[in-house]
Amino acid sequence: xxxxxxxxxxxxxCGHLIDVSGKYCNNxxxxxxxxxxxxxxxxWLLLKQSALFYGIxxxxxxxxxxxxxxNTLSWELFMDGVLCATAVVFFCFxxxxxxxxxxxxxxxxxxxxxYLAVAVAGAFxxxxxxxxxxxxxxxxxxxxFSFAKGHLLASFIVVFYMAVVPAIxxxxxxxxxxxxxxxxxxDVRQAVFVSAFxxxxxxxxxxxxxxxxPFALIIGYARIREGTxxxxxxxxxxxxxxxxxxxxx
Amino acid sequence: xxxxxxxxxxxTERCNSCYKxxxxxxxFCQNCGYPLKGTAQEQSNFRxxxxxxxxDHFEFNAEVRKAANSLYYLSAIFVISGLIVxxxxxxxxxxxxxxxLNLVLAMIFLALGGYARKKPLACIISGLALYAIVxxxxxxxDPVTIIKGLIMKIIIVGFLIKxxxxxxxxxxxxxxxxxx
Numbered sequence: 001x002x003x004x005x006x007x008x009x010x011x012x013x014c015g016h017l018i019d020v021s022g023k024y025c026n027n028x029x030x031x032x033x034x035x036x037x038x039x040x041x042x043x044w045l046l047l048k049q050s051a052l053f054y055g056i057x058x059x060x061x062x063x064x065x066x067x068x069x070x071n072t073l074s075w076e077l078f079m080d081g082v083l084c085a086t087a088v089v090f091f092c093f094x095x096x097x098x099x100x101x102x103x104x105x106x107x108x109x110x111x112x113x114x115y116l117a118v119a120v121a122g123a124f125x126x127x128x129x130x131x132x133x134x135x136x137x138x139x140x141x142x143x144x145f146s147f148a149k150g151h152l153l154a155s156f157i158v159v160f161y162m163a164v165v166p167a168i169x170x171x172x173x174x175x176x177x178x179x180x181x182x183x184x185x186x187d188v189r190q191a192v193f194v195s196a197f198x199x200x201x202x203x204x205x206x207x208x209x210x211x212x213x214p215f216a217l218i219i220g221y222a223r224i225r226e227g228t229x230x231x232x233x234x235x236x237x238x239x240x241x242x243x244x245x246x247x248x249x
Numbered sequence: 250x251x252x253x254x255x256x257x258x259x260x261t262e263r264c265n266s267c268y269k270x271x272x273x274x275x276x277f278c279q280n281c282g283y284p285l286k287g288t289a290q291e292q293s294n295f296r297x298x299x300x301x302x303x304x305d306h307f308e309f310n311a312e313v314r315k316a317a318n319s320l321y322y323l324s325a326i327f328v329i330s331g332l333i334v335x336x337x338x339x340x341x342x343x344x345x346x347x348x349x350l351n352l353v354l355a356m357i358f359l360a361l362g363g364y365a366r367k368k369p370l371a372c373i374i375s376g377l378a379l380y381a382i383v384x385x386x387x388x389x390x391d392p393v394t395i396i397k398g399l400i401m402k403i404i405i406v407g408f409l410i411k412x413x414x415x416x417x418x419x420x421x422x423x424x425x426x427x428x429x
Contacts, residue, residue, distance in 0.1 A: 024282035026275035031282060031425070043417050047374075058382055066389045186420050190371035197375040201382055206353050 043185045050181045053090045053173070057083060057202050065204050080165065087173030094180070101176055101229045112234060115222065119235045122218075123242030126211045155248050162244050167237035174199045174216070175223045175232050183224075192220035215239065265292070266299065306422065309415035313369040316412020319405045320362030320376045327355035354383065369416035377409050 008017040013030035024031055064070050064079040091098055174195055182191035196216035200209045219232040264271050266283035276286045281299075284291045331351025338344045358376060365372035384402070387394040 019279055022279035024277050024279055026271075026277050026279045029277035029282050029284060040417060040421060043421065044414065047413070047417065054378060055381070058378075058385055062382070062385045062389055066386060185417060186370045187423070190368050190420075193368070194371045194374050197371075198378050201379050204382065204386070206350055209357075 046181050046184055049090075049093075050178055053086065053177065054198060054202075056086050057173075060086075061202055061204055080161075083173075084165065084169040087169045087177065091172045091177045094177075098176060098180060101180075101223075101227075104228050104230045106226075111226075112231065115231050115235045116238045118218065119238035120242055122211075122215065123239050123246070126215075127243065127246045129211070130208070158248065159241060159244050163237050163240035167233050167240060170199070171219070171229050171233045171236055175219055176229055179220060179223060188224060192217060192224065196220050266295065302422075306419070309418045309422075310366075312412050312415030313365060313373070313419065315408050316369070316373050316376075316416075317362045317365035319408040319412070320358050320365060320372070323376070323380060323405060324355045324358035324362060327351045327358065331355070354379070365412075369412065370420050373409055373413045373416050377406070377413065380406070380409070 007020040009020050009022075009032075010016070011018055011025035011028060011030060012032055014025060014028040016025055016027035018025050018027070018032070022032060060079050060082050064076060070076070070079065178198065179191060179195040182194050185191075186194070196213050199216040200212035203212055219235055222231045222235065223229060262271055262273065263269065264278040264281060264283050264285065267278060267281040269278065269280040271278050271285060277284055283295055287295075328351065331348045334351070335344050335348040338347075357379060361372040361376045361379075365376075384395070
């Protein structure tokens with residue numbers, strides 16, 4: 001098909017055909033804004049809402065990790081329950097816009113396999129680097145799940161608790177709710193970076209940042225590219241599962 | 250596709266406001282919206298509004314600079330306090346770990362401050378969140394730290410929040426101008 005001249009679009013106000021890259025109509029002068037035009041107040045409100053979400057996370061994580069009273073298994077389960085509930089409540093607050101993230105358009109087994117392969121490779125790299133770092137910096141080698149070693153049922157519980165639950169609820173909270181909010185107010189790169197950075201520092205371990213941030217960046221971009229949370233959830237699950245297996249086997 | 254409604258795209262002159270090429274048929278500049286065929290009054294109104302926007306932009310950038318300076322300041326605080334703790338508790342086993350932690354935090358704040366001019370919103374949010382976590386953790390480990398340097402903390406957070414609002418404005422302007 002023959003086309004003369006550059007591609008065009010219709011002006012939002014008068015319908016005059018204008019250059020596709022034009023920011024204003026050359027006929028009526030109307031500004032060609034793509035997407036909805038948000039006000040500053042609504043952006044600020046979104047940011048405050050996100051701050052509340054993140055504040056709850058900071059508070060609960062910090063209490064759970066650094067207050068001895070909460071250092072029991074039952075308290076830890078309760079804390080995780082609070083975090084999961086927070087993620088779900090905030091996510092469902094904008095259910096109508098967020099629900100589309102649970103769809104899985106263009107499901108592709110090759111893509112999924114590629115993401116999982118990256119997750120496995122990443123888990124290997126991180127495992128050996130973390131082992132090396134822990135030994136190099138703190139001269140100690142920590143094993144969290146040594147109690148579950150050799151017990152099949154305990155292993156399943158650990159896998160469920162460490163791999164399934166975080167994969168689903170952290171993705172809903174950070175890639176679903178938080179990243180969605182940030183995308184409303186900033187460009188894609190800044191939004192993905194902020195969600196990754198906040199995700200990294202909430203783990204309250206400065207030395208894990210070097211792999212947590214790239215990890216979150218990959219999932220953040222996967223969520224933007226594919227328009228669904230599922231690849232991220234699978235990636236996250238696979239990564240955590242590998243980490244559990246390293247500890248248990 | 251029907252394209253005959255489009256004027257022949259031979260640029261014959263430049264916009265008086267943004268100096269991009271425009272064609273003789275254009276009533277408005279496609280890049281900045283300048284009324285090329287408007288009355289002198291309309292053209293001068295356009296210029297005044299553009300000046301206002303430029304002044305706003307300038308002021309928002311000033312706020313962002315202050316927030317970036319607060320991040321640098323935080324970086325310096327972490328270096329100094331890390332060194333003080335290290336020198337006073339040299340014999341303690343945790344002294345080196347505390348020093349390394351402080352230096353890593355200082356480096357992160359330094360990087361955020363340095364990058365804040367390019368990506369203000371991302372850097373200021375990240376800086377605020379990291380600072381909030383440090384304050385909360387310190388408060389849990391030793392509640393007295395909340396009161397230590399309280400005024401300084403309020404000033405720093407104040408600058409960061411003002412910077413955050415300015416960054417939001419800049420981001421909104423960018424989105425409207427589609428400079429993504």
